[in-house]
Amino acid sequence: MSEESPAQRPISSLADMKEYRGIFSWIASVDHKQIGIMYIVSAFVFFIVGVGLAIAMRIQLMEPHAHFMSPETYNQLFTMHGTTMVFLMAMPLLFGVSVYFVPLMIGARDMAFPRLNALGFWLYFFGALMIYFSFMAGGAPNAGWFSYAPLTEKAYSSHPGLDYWALSLLVMGAGSVATGINLIVTVLTMRTSGMTLTRAPLFVWMTFFNSFLVILALPALNAALVMILADRQLNAHFFSPAHGGSALLWQNYFWLFGHPEVYILILPAFGVISEVIPVFSRKMIYGYDFLAASTVAIVFLSYAVWMHHMFATGLSYLVLYVFAGSSMLIAVPTGIKIFNWIATMWGGSIRFTTAMLFATAFLIQFTIGGLSGVAFAAIPIDWQLTDSYFVVAHIHYVLLGGTLFAMFAGIYYWFPKVTGRLLSEKIGRLNFWLMVIGFNGTFFGMHWLGAAGMPRRAYTFLDRPPLTTLHLVSSLFSFVLAFAILVFIWNVVRSLRNGAVAGNNPWDAWTLEWTTTSPPPVENFEATPPARGWRPFWDFRKKEETDHD
């Protein structure tokens, strides 16, 4: 793209894209890249909000018996924090990266159904606005992000927050299913010539299987949401034990969605790691087949483990044995991936860019999250630790230390492609180290808090030595974590204004998105090289070193 004519400057930033000028070009867009950016930006705005809610909670928990906020406020905050981070931040962030990069990575012009893609985004966007509107409509939802019945029944929670919660999740859930179908069809039908499924980049693989998780898991939640709305608005009795309903029915529906949801949130992150580590280790991915096959195993197993969220509800021994076994089994394919990523680094020539630093921290932190997860599969340990701060530590090691660190690796890796500008590596390293310190300082002690008897979701606690100290330490480090996010925002703003021009392929990477300009033109590619192996761009440039079969 170096042909320069006086009339036409080379495109080197989003501002140079004349098709992207004006707000209307975004609102009316069916371009997967614009939709992807809107997903990512919206997700990030809600991420900031979610972090704000978390910081408010950490202030309340800095000391025992604090009165920074009322119990009712605290309950709304933790509900909105969880709901925001799962449904308004993590899922749209992953969808955004997926709809942006899947077409580019398979050499397609756009998604299979561009208008459905836009619909998916706008359903998410307005669903998200609706749940935040509840703050002005009588109070936010206050029953936790998994809103156990019968606490959610009108008899125990009469204000409309939970109605907003259910409606908004229903709207967003419909959008997610649409996007999931769209991604599956795109991967199946839009691949460039020569790119068989077994040559698709692992990020595409992970997204593809993830989309099956989305379209099969979300309906369970959507059905349950319709039921709880019927209970609340039409006096139905699905989850009302006093009228012959079942309290545990909600838990079964919710976790039948909720456990696959955990993998929905982690699989695209696995995909990002599987792209970033090879590129910066200068090696092909180690054991493509094992990585892909273990993903399929995770998809199937993730539907067979949901009751490990319910071990304390009084299940029969047979059920307990089956779900303990399946929950331990799912750790195996996850462990395979960790070792394959390390093996990819092994013998490589590793460049520690910020993206690679985040990917490396992911390996360590996600391992801790995985190991604390295994503790819950050992049922008697679960009987002690479930619903304690140990769970809070576990989910944050998986979703923050895991998913979010992987997404930061992805952002530092792909930001130049999306915007045409490089993020500062210097600020990036500061961002990284602050985040590692802030994250581990905030959450590692929570394992101990849980084992010391601290239940989760409590707005205050009794003054007892380990609890008081551990909560204070966690709160102090949470400020470091929040500061790390500010450093990141600074880096993004600085880079958009006057970052170094990235060029097409700043990392010497080998998947197809790097063959086009940064940012890519509306039509993505002028011509795509045929894929003859796992690394089409590598093969194209270095014919003598091709690794195709």
Added chain:
Amino acid sequence: MPEQKFSGLPRGSFRFLTNNARKKQRMNMQDTSVFDANSPQARAIARLFYFDLAISAVIFLTVASLVVYAVIRFRERPGQAKPFQDPGNPRLETLWTVVPALILLTLLVGTAYTMKIVNPPVVHPAPNVIVNAHQWWWEYRYPQSGVVTANELHLPVREKWLLQIESADVIHDFWVPNLAAKVDAIPRNQNYLWLTPSREGIFLGTCAEYCGRQHALMGIRVIVESPEKFAAWTRSQLRVPGKPAGPEAERGAKLFQEQTCMNCHAIAGTQAKSTVGPDLTHVGSRQTLGAGASPNNLEQLTAWIKDPQAIKPGCNMPSLKLTDSQARDIAVYLEALK
């Protein structure tokens, strides 16, 4: 640490926590760690947890040292040749599939073994205590003796007791980390929990399943005592209280009947028979008020009756708009109910 930095509540409701009594109270409090096991059931769980932690430490150290080694050893160096492109080695990969699976298998065996010790299935339930969880307090009924009490569970030491856990409203969870596994309290459902406290003492627990506004202050206090003391306690709890003694207590008893107290509470030997709130027949014998929200003494009970919302915001007991002397009279009456 600065005390009460964020305190915005009026009337010094938490004063008891900020004076010297606080340190003393802390000393008497049992550490609620799951490792400080005081029953064979909790000990079995702690053993399994140690085993799991040991396995986890080995796996973590393996992964971490491999990563650290790779980070140091395989860092890019100037003039380095292009690394060897290794597509993978199925044999090696099978190894790191099978070995973790075998390790997990040992944990699964340990799990099954420990489950049998901790909470074996109950075939013919004959519970010693029925624990009925309410928003936001605990009701304990002893079917053999007929004792009914609230928030403070008395148990005889070294006897294997079966607790039946149920709920009157939403889902709660009975959790005393020193003594036993946690068990959900689910409406229209009975769960069971075995526990054999191995020494005398006070063990603290709490509701562990989020249950609404005051989930945080839904404490459990288990008082484990010698069989003799437990028998004496049972006898005292079965006694029907006599006539109130003294003018204050008499006025208090009258107020208790006239005001709305008896819409929710019961006191044996009087007209008050409602079971909505905690049974107050022997409320004076309890150590705490409001499910562990404050210690039980005349001053605190007066404050509680005057304005429970200041001590436990959002609890179901309303502020009754009593005068100071009315609240005190009722408190004197109730404190005498030992």
